[in-house]
Amino acid sequence: MACYFSEQLIEDVITFHGHSCPGLAIGIRASELAMKEFGDKEGVEMVAVSETDMCGVDAIQFLTGCTYGKGNFLHRDYGKMAFSFFDRNSGHGIRALLKPEARAGAGEELDALMAIDEPSMTDAHSQRIVQLKLQLQQQIMNLALDELFEVTPLNSGMPRPAKIMKSIVCEHCGESVMESRIRCFSGKFVCIPCFTTMEQKR
Numbered sequence: 001m002a003c004y005f006s007e008q009l010i011e012d013v014i015t016f017h018g019h020s021c022p023g024l025a026i027g028i029r030a031s032e033l034a035m036k037e038f039g040d041k042e043g044v045e046m047v048a049v050s051e052t053d054m055c056g057v058d059a060i061q062f063l064t065g066c067t068y069g070k071g072n073f074l075h076r077d078y079g080k081m082a083f084s085f086f087d088r089n090s091g092h093g094i095r096a097l098l099k100p101e102a103r104a105g106a107g108e109e110l111d112a113l114m115a116i117d118e119p120s121m122t123d124a125h126s127q128r129i130v131q132l133k134l135q136l137q138q139q140i141m142n143l144a145l146d147e148l149f150e151v152t153p154l155n156s157g158m159p160r161p162a163k164i165m166k167s168i169v170c171e172h173c174g175e176s177v178m179e180s181r182i183r184c185f186s187g188k189f190v191c192i193p194c195f196t197t198m199e200q201k202r
């Protein structure tokens, strides 16, 4: 493996994620890109933004230390295989978009097989899928970073630090809700689940 991270760290991230897969490999390589750009520099406060919620986000959180819980890992649900990394202090950032060529060969065959409907799926198909996933994963681990990602510098779009928000008590269930998540129904302030229930009853 021509990878920046030690074999032990790769083992650890696989354990954390629960299995080894092509998606995790993409996350490992995106983390490598982020660490090379920002990791060793002093005074850098890294923020990660993922445009997908697939397996790879586990690697990014584990390897870059940007985590969902700390608020320096954000998911923007665009369904794209793209990851951005910013330095909160300088405002400098990069966006890495997976190149379609990175999945050439194994990835294309895999997509075609995965599109087969369940009833038509044979054992031979399933075995081939396992093989191709492994092959694709190795391909992703071995490609050079510039063959893997289209990297563009970013001068804007850095997420602002999360503000501490006021809590409001839901007038239906009585539970406290963050101000930004409150809904209004028939002039009452209610939480999202209560809102959904009330709206369905209408």
Ligand SMILES: [Zn+2]
Residues within 6 Å of the ligand: 017, 019, 020, 021, 023, 024, 055
């Ligand atoms: Zn996975």
Ligand SMILES: [Zn+2]
Residues within 6 Å of the ligand: 170, 171, 172, 173, 174, 175, 190, 191, 192, 193, 194, 195
């Ligand atoms: Zn409620």
